[in-house]
Amino acid sequence: MSTRPVILLDGAASAPSELLGHKGHGIDMMRRNGLPVPPAFCITTDVGTQYRVEPETTMSKIWADILDGVRALEDATSRTFGHGPRPLLLSVRSGAAVSMPGMMDTLLDLGFSDDVEKALAAEGSAEFASDSRRRFIESYAQIVAATVPGDPYEQLRAAVAAVFASWDSPRAAAYRSHHGLDDQGGTAVVVQAMVFGNLGENSGAGVMFSRNPMTGEDEKFGEWLPGGQGDDVVSGTVDVEPITCLREQQSATYDELISAAKSLERLTADVQEIEFTIQDGALWLLQTRAAKRSAQAAVRLALQLLGDGLIDEAEALRRVTPAHVEALLRPSLQPETRFTADLLATGLPAGPGVASGRAYAEVDAAIDAADRGEDVILVRHHTSPDDIHGMLVARGIITETGGATSHAAVVSRELGRAAVVGCGSGVTESLAGKLVTVDGNAGEVRGGVLPLSAWSEDSTPELRELADLARRVSPLRAHAGGDYPRLDRHSEIAVRSAMASGHSDVVSDSPLLAMLEAIRVSS
Amino acid sequence: MSDLAVLQAIRLKGRVNREDLGSDLVDDLVGAGLLVDGPTLRLSPEGRVRLDELLASERSSVDSSVIACAYSEFRSVNAEFKALVTDWQLKNGQPNTHEDPVYDAAVLARLDEVHQRVTPIVAAASAELPRLGRYAEKLQSALDRVHAGETMWLSRPLIDSYHTVWFELHEELILAAGLTREAEDA
Numbered sequence: 001m002s003t004r005p006v007i008l009l010d011g012a013a014s015a016p017s018e019l020l021g022h023k024g025h026g027i028d029m030m031r032r033n034g035l036p037v038p039p040a041f042c043i044t045t046d047v048g049t050q051y052r053v054e055p056e057t058t059m060s061k062i063w064a065d066i067l068d069g070v071r072a073l074e075d076a077t078s079r080t081f082g083h084g085p086r087p088l089l090l091s092v093r094s095g096a097a098v099s100m101p102g103m104m105d106t107l108l109d110l111g112f113s114d115d116v117e118k119a120l121a122a123e124g125s126a127e128f129a130s131d132s133r134r135r136f137i138e139s140y141a142q143i144v145a146a147t148v149p150g151d152p153y154e155q156l157r158a159a160v161a162a163v164f165a166s167w168d169s170p171r172a173a174a175y176r177s178h179h180g181l182d183d184q185g186g187t188a189v190v191v192q193a194m195v196f197g198n199l200g201e202n203s204g205a206g207v208m209f210s211r212n213p214m215t216g217e218d219e220k221f222g223e224w225l226p227g228g229q230g231d232d233v234v235s236g237t238v239d240v241e242p243i244t245c246l247r248e249q250q251s252a253t254y255d256e257l258i259s260a261a262k263s264l265e266r267l268t269a270d271v272q273e274i275e276f277t278i279q280d281g282a283l284w285l286l287q288t289r290a291a292k293r294s295a296q297a298a299v300r301l302a303l304q305l306l307g308d309g310l311i312d313e314a315e316a317l318r319r320v321t322p323a324h325v326e327a328l329l330r331p332s333l334q335p336e337t338r339f340t341a342d343l344l345a346t347g348l349p350a351g352p353g354v355a356s357g358r359a360y361a362e363v364d365a366a367i368d369a370a371d372r373g374e375d376v377i378l379v380r381h382h383t384s385p386d387d388i389h390g391m392l393v394a395r396g397i398i399t400e401t402g403g404a405t406s407h408a409a410v411v412s413r414e415l416g417r418a419a420v421v422g423c424g425s426g427v428t429e430s431l432a433g434k435l436v437t438v439d440g441n442a443g444e445v446r447g448g449v450l451p452l453s454a455w456s457e458d459s460t461p462e463l464r465e466l467a468d469l470a471r472r473v474s475p476l477r478a479h480a481g482g483d484y485p486r487l488d489r490h491s492e493i494a495v496r497s498a499m500a501s502g503h504s505d506v507v508s509d510s511p512l513l514a515m516l517e518a519i520r521v522s523s
Numbered sequence: 524m525s526d527l528a529v530l531q532a533i534r535l536k537g538r539v540n541r542e543d544l545g546s547d548l549v550d551d552l553v554g555a556g557l558l559v560d561g562p563t564l565r566l567s568p569e570g571r572v573r574l575d576e577l578l579a580s581e582r583s584s585v586d587s588s589v590i591a592c593a594y595s596e597f598r599s600v601n602a603e604f605k606a607l608v609t610d611w612q613l614k615n616g617q618p619n620t621h622e623d624p625v626y627d628a629a630v631l632a633r634l635d636e637v638h639q640r641v642t643p644i645v646a647a648a649s650a651e652l653p654r655l656g657r658y659a660e661k662l663q664s665a666l667d668r669v670h671a672g673e674t675m676w677l678s679r680p681l682i683d684s685y686h687t688v689w690f691e692l693h694e695e696l697i698l699a700a701g702l703t704r705e706a707e708d709a
Contacts, residue, residue, distance in 0.1 A: 174606070180615075352618070363537065364565075381705065385690045386537035388680050389563075405605035407690055411680045413612045 021095020021188030048186025084119025216300025351419030
């Protein structure tokens, strides 16, 4: 085990992200650059690894270090953990590099007792104190799967152990093996002083993208929930507002957030997804990471970051994968189209593809409509084997309940139908009879029959621009025409063999794909 | 086959070809207004009511604790079965192209484990409800075909694949335990 099992994330951690976990590393980086981040410490991945072998011994060995960490957070916040008059509450998060199903992710508002609730009620309001405690008890029961101990220190110890243990949950282990991730090692744990988006006026929580990760437009994008905490925003159960509403409500804080987003983009040379809380008008950044993005956005953002001087040409080309370009060349629902249509329901994307038609809630009615030549979407509470004839005639499937392994999901994939499952109760009634588009890639149902379109290497300006770049950087220049040897395929083998034969210029049906492959194999 | 067996078989499949059913009770049931005849057979609303009565009467003569126990054990293996079917269909979140024999073999090995776990559950339930015994045969038959390399018998709809039979069995156990699917989802 490293000599430092617990590391303060005060901007001077000077440890690699393998040890701190990505969350911890990001927090330390933000602190180092003077951004407003609540004080935090990290229990390293070394400890997580050790815990898997000797859980009890490991916890006992590092407990004093954890207590030192808590002391440091108390000093930094002028609050005390476990009692008033100014009690400190903590969040406990896993620091796994990727969030995995089955891994415990986030536990908020830890550190409650009756006394703590009273002290918080006196400091804030009784409503705020009881709302926070309710959130804590619910998520503790769900995540640690035990009743809440009365002693806040026992809560902390159990929560840390639960994060470490969740690395070995069957679902997390299956996920790692499925995705070819290393099963060795373990997760880090980040313990951070809570800030409160549920502290009344001028408070709230949100997620901010430094640029739009769907369309790739250079515009601020995100969600904001006045009076909410971070878990409300990601849960999808509460209606959030677009980030622009924050500008109207708290323009100075919004400007501060925008400028933090710009700094983080410069520091990381990538578009960031930033989780933030505003407590009583004060901005706090909780974590930041490279934004997940659509294929459209991957291309547009790479070109923008190049134009802004944040990355060079070679890096811009590395940010776009052949898979992105291949996806763009297939007919799909373009983000611009998607976002101008009404969002009628969201659920889990269970069967890939996009399909439009009129929604029918009854199998017999769906079959009759299909016999009349209508495009049919089947929407059901759930599906079971006797719905199969309705699923067969449908172009898309929607259900109210069920997950990624539900009957509807399994059969939709088997039949090649676009499917969104688990959209919540009431959608059967609200959708029946309407013309809808089922987006089985995004997990959305949108209003109307939306057209699909594809990008092309010849005519889409972004892809032409990228191909021009590639011709300056790639060891193999591919052209749409000209007096060069012909590359019949853009597979890795074909590209390697062309380069091995000493060709520097070739003609290809997909010049950009061929060059991205050439850059990939030669890097 | 009894009226109950015929009506229930049609309910579980939604619509059935006469030939596939192979029962000489069909004309009587159509005549009694319990089935709607056409290119395929399906239940009439009266047929659904009659089926519910027959199932309720069947339920009243069984030891409900045995069925409740079988259903509870089934639920514990159900999640693993559904997960393995999903892993068969998807690899790394993308459709499984079945080009990785090691991956596929690992998933199919899990099917053998699931089959070993579900077999005694079906046997216990059939001791109370002999009608359910045919699910043991149908599961075995689908498994044999998968073992013989006909992997479409794992999850393909419309044929009595392992997944199709499994789901019908699931519905039967929910009904036999006196529950409803809606309540089980909630």
